[in-house]
Amino acid sequence: MTVATMEKAYRELTERWRERALLDSCATVLAWDEETYLPRGGVEGRADQQALLARLEHERAADPRVGDLLAQAEAAGSSDELVVTNLRLMRREYDEACRVPATLVEELARITTRAQGAWERARDANATTGYLPLLGRVVELTQAWTDCVRDGRSRYDACLDSWETDLTDAEVVGVLDQMRPSLVALLDQAPAPGAAADDAVLRRPVPLDAQRAISELALRWLGFDLDRGRLDNATHPSTMRIGPGDVRLTTRFTLDRPFEGLLSTMHELGHGLYDQNLADDQFGTPAGEASSLALHESQSRLVENLVGRSHEFWRFALPQLRAVTAAFDDVSVDQIYRALNQVGRSTSRIRADEISYDLHIAIRVELERALIAGDLAVGDLPAAWDDAYARDLIRPDDATTGVLQDGHWAAGMFGYFPTYTLGNVIAAQLYLAADAALPDLAGSIARGELAPLIGWMRDAVHRHGSRYPAREVVVRATGAPPTPTAQLARLAAKYADRARG
């Protein structure tokens, strides 16, 4: 095997991967459109489009020619670390694709698109009726998919691994078990929620135009490039990278929840900055993509919570806000800081405080593991949800504030939720390292200078893409693998501060 053969094989592999990435980016435009502008009558056609694109992607992923090329390239070997990484990741994708029939991939894309449409309608109707049968079908198809790829592992392990490479049920349970006692203790110590003065300030109405202007300020503070991206309104905030020059955030503005809109923008901004900082010229190669959702989520939780819910950020942001709206002219930084860090047991994950958030995740992990294992029937899910919430947090009043609050399962994203908790854990650890490395981090945030922090994250995390496993990125950046220690210490300190404040 000559070097030339190797190079030729690797080049063809890269071209094939880029073509598949391009097809996938078409599917991402369609998915973004589903979240933002697709008319109700278009859902069926969209499901057919997504099914077709998924099949075409899968045909490319499992093409025997890829197997030949991989064998050639692997036999020749390479001294280039990036090539070695790409070949390893390509091999992983190819082997997995070969185990899954195209019909299953196609049907999963079709049914998850339909199920997401049904979920939207179920939320509008506050009733699970039309949605549960489709969710049941998504669970069955996901189970069938895990049975193709799991190779002796549990079904849930296969799900976890598909979102976060090598993540296992044991690790997830370990992290949650380690965190739970501290979180519950912090939650029990917290003052009773609803100290009315605290909450009311968050519910002052701000016209949607002004809310949008405030979110656009946040984009500017954090350095998101609007020539290479967008911010739209959607029911369910998300971030989608269509390509190097096109990263799209969605957020949700509600008249009397202005801070929710801003923090939702800041959450997606964390994702969006990561996506904009990936190496453009590596688009479509495995190493050029952001593969670790835990790392991705660490960036969104960092911007939302470690920046967006910090006292120093609001020292800078409140005067800026006052230039856009008069709604907070009589409010102090302390009041906003206290209101935004109000703690309590609630029914809503996305509105949860930093302490209870991971308890919401633990409920989802418990239920999705049971669904995928076949231990919980989809028909019994709404009651199981309500019971778990009653046990750990608070019983929901209805379906919309209960089992219908998240669309992840409709989208087939079983095993995705744990990456939120890992994201919280990693965010705290990265922030600690950035704080040690950067002079006066808190001071720069209070002056509205976010570039040093984001620049540090870019160098430590974003620019690597998938060149290293997530764990290695964290070790390189912080000197240690991810553990909940930093996050638990941070929360304890923050809420001790707050108790004094």
Next chain:
Amino acid sequence: MTVATMEKAYRELTERWRERALLDSCATVLAWDEETYLPRGGVEGRADQQALLARLEHERAADPRVGDLLAQAEAAGSSDELVVTNLRLMRREYDEACRVPATLVEELARITTRAQGAWERARDANATTGYLPLLGRVVELTQAWTDCVRDGRSRYDACLDSWETDLTDAEVVGVLDQMRPSLVALLDQAPAPGAAADDAVLRRPVPLDAQRAISELALRWLGFDLDRGRLDNATHPSTMRIGPGDVRLTTRFTLDRPFEGLLSTMHELGHGLYDQNLADDQFGTPAGEASSLALHESQSRLVENLVGRSHEFWRFALPQLRAVTAAFDDVSVDQIYRALNQVGRSTSRIRADEISYDLHIAIRVELERALIAGDLAVGDLPAAWDDAYARDLIRPDDATTGVLQDGHWAAGMFGYFPTYTLGNVIAAQLYLAADAALPDLAGSIARGELAPLIGWMRDAVHRHGSRYPAREVVVRATGAPPTPTAQLARLAAKYADRARG
């Protein structure tokens, strides 16, 4: 050849056509996104996406298996008229696709996407500099494409035929030559434009929210189903049918041009109603699509002009408008009618009155024919444009009001403009037939009852898709093939009326 073989071949052909239509519908979502929300930095990636989808469509169109299936089905024959039509249209598409190399199709999709981005930037800069080289490349690729398919015909004939089946240069010239003397005479008789009182009423500012509300009223009056479509704001109004349940209109709202926004919506509404009235279950089959752009344009021009610029429509619409905005409380129906039908020589096609409109088209036909024939270099186009306008209408002041006003050529749509004139011609002829068939058409319009007119168009035009050639649809609906007689008579009568009014 048995009936069963025939049915099997036909079924596979239909499935293959539907798959290609689905790919094409993905490209349409991307094209809609380009018109509405694509960030500037996403243009290059979008060009790659469109090139890939175009290649995949072409691979399907020119697949030898299609040739085999067509031969089988044709040999067997069919007594089903719809099957015969579909086979005839499939044969046409297949034979043409086989003549064009995939690389050319791919490159055309890539370069036209880039050229449209460059055209947008050129308009912003009011300078043709960065745009002309890309337009030159579009012309070259279009010429290469015509050379693949023209088979002894002129290049321009091949262009025309690609937008309007069997349309020829001779027919276009014949229609324009027949219309020109009457149009010029009407134009010369018209009172000098800029009777200031007339125009000023059209320029009263109306907030964009109110303009959007007015356009949404128009959607309701005309029966456009927003559960199966959308209306968005865009620089360049257009209509795109993504699928049976998803027809998207774009319009353009400008603060001090409220009637332009409404009439632009009404124009696209004419297209949109046609698209929503096509038979859903025939989506993806050739006979199920609207193939005649002249027929399509007849519907948009009908709703925009024969309804939207009529006295009876404004008798109904003005009171409705007053419920949304106070801007026209002191204005009479007569004033609006006169202002909307103001005649004059101008530089702008989309703002042109009904008389001069086709003279704008004639200039484009003259120039695009010369470009495609190779008789006019792209570098000389801006000067040639200005000279033609100076000769026939009025010399433009700058590039934006001159050669940059239309994006059709950037999109590779050479030979498309004549369908606007044919649309005007057919609209007048169809309206006359509808008026004869329906009791008191003018009266129902004055009462805001548009359903009878649109229902008549649905039965006479929309529902047929491509089952019959455009000419045959017109003959069936009006008793005669398309001629400019009705349109010229209509304009003469309308402007005689107006002179008296």
